[in-house]
Amino acid sequence: MRASGAVTRSTLRQQIADALRDEVLAGRLQPGREFTxxxxxxxxxxxxxxxxxxxxDxxxxxxLESDQHRGxxxxxxxxxxxxxxxxxxxxxxxAVIRDVFREPPPSAxxxxxxxxxxxxxxRRADEAARAARGGDLDILIGYDLRFWRELGALAGNAYIGDFLHRLRVQAWMFAVPYLRGDADVRDWLWQGHSDLVAAVTLRDREALRAVVDHYNGHALNWADRLAAGDPDRPGRAPRPPGAAADPDPAAPEG
Structure with missing residues (x-):
């Protein structure tokens, strides 16, 4: 395992956690990898x-999962x-969308x-959308997480923001090994960040709901594709025509 950068002594706990999270999101620490x-x-x-x-943390x-005997x-x-x-x-x-538009118009x-x-x-939206169009996962993940974090802060509920941020980190952690081995990766990177900002700026409830529905539907469509075995394994390119299929260990049973 290779460190991605030096760690100073000022905030070791947080810096180490951030560095390891970056390693996981970059796909350098693969699911199932063990360490002490x-x-x-x-x-x-x-x-x-x-x-x-x-x-x-x-x-x-x-x-991560902890095991007192194996680390x-x-x-x-x-x-x-x-x-x-x-x-x-x-x-x-x-629920957030309903609450935001239930409130009276904000003061000047x-x-x-x-x-x-x-x-x-x-600005985060523009950078995230640009990275998605270019298929640049490393840049996209950072901007996407910051985009949703800052956008969520506008709702004014830190607990909801923390919960949604955790879900998005976990979702990216799951997705990265598949996306890095997918020849069609650009087709499965959501690019609607700027449309979402436009709807929020105008306080257009219907437009906002439509963009969010597209965002979530896009993710579920991708999950359907994974459940069908395409791409066949995380972190690997699609099988060449006629090659035998191996079982997908991440596919749901039943």
């Missing part, structure tokens, strides 16, 4: 205590898990702050 506190501590040249704390976020393992999500993530965020986002001062916040969100 000692290995990570040696990798970053730090003591075991902040490493152990960081690993338990990532376990609490559902990204830690990168969690492996199934297609069924991914579907449940999409369904959960759909329910929460529907709040409208000003709202417009200023949207400037940053729109």
């Amino acid at each position: 506190v000692k290995q990570i501590a040696e990798q970053y040249g730090v003591s075991a205590t902040p490493v152990r704390e960081a690993l338990f 990532l376990s609490a976020q559902g990204l 830690f393992r990168v969690h492996q999500f199934s297609v069924a898990d991914y579907r449940s993530m999409v369904e959960a965020r759909t329910l929460v986002m529907d 001062a709040r409208q000003t702050r709202y417009r200023e916040a949207l400037v940053s969100v729109r």
Whole structure:
């Protein structure tokens, strides 16, 4: 395992957690990969205590599994898990949309702050959409997570924002090994970020719901494709014509 960068001594726990999360989202730490506190501590040249704390933080976020005898393992999500993530965020986002438009029009001062916040969100949206069109996963994931994080902050509920952010990190963690081995990756990267910002800017409830429905439907359509075995295995290119199919370990049973 190769460290992606040096870790300073200022906020070791968070920096180690962030570095390992980046490794997972980049696909360099594959699902099922096992490692110990000692290995990570040696990798970053730090003591075991902040490493152990960081690993338990990532376990609490559902990204790692801990085993007192074998150390830690990168969690492996199934297609069924991914579907449940999409369904959960759909329910929460529907409620958020209803609440946002139930409120009376914001005051002039709040409208000003709202417009200023949207400037940053729109910039994230443009960068995320550009990366999606180019099929650049590494850039897309970072901008996509920041986009949704900042957009969610406009709703004013940090608990909902944290919940949705965790779901999106888990969803990307599941998706990355498949997307990196998919020749049609650009077709399965959602590009509607700018449309969503436009609907939020205009406070157009129907347009907002339509974009969010497309976002979630796009993800579920991709899950259908995975359940059908296309691409056949995470992290591998599609089979050549006539090649024998291996069972997909991540496909749901039944």
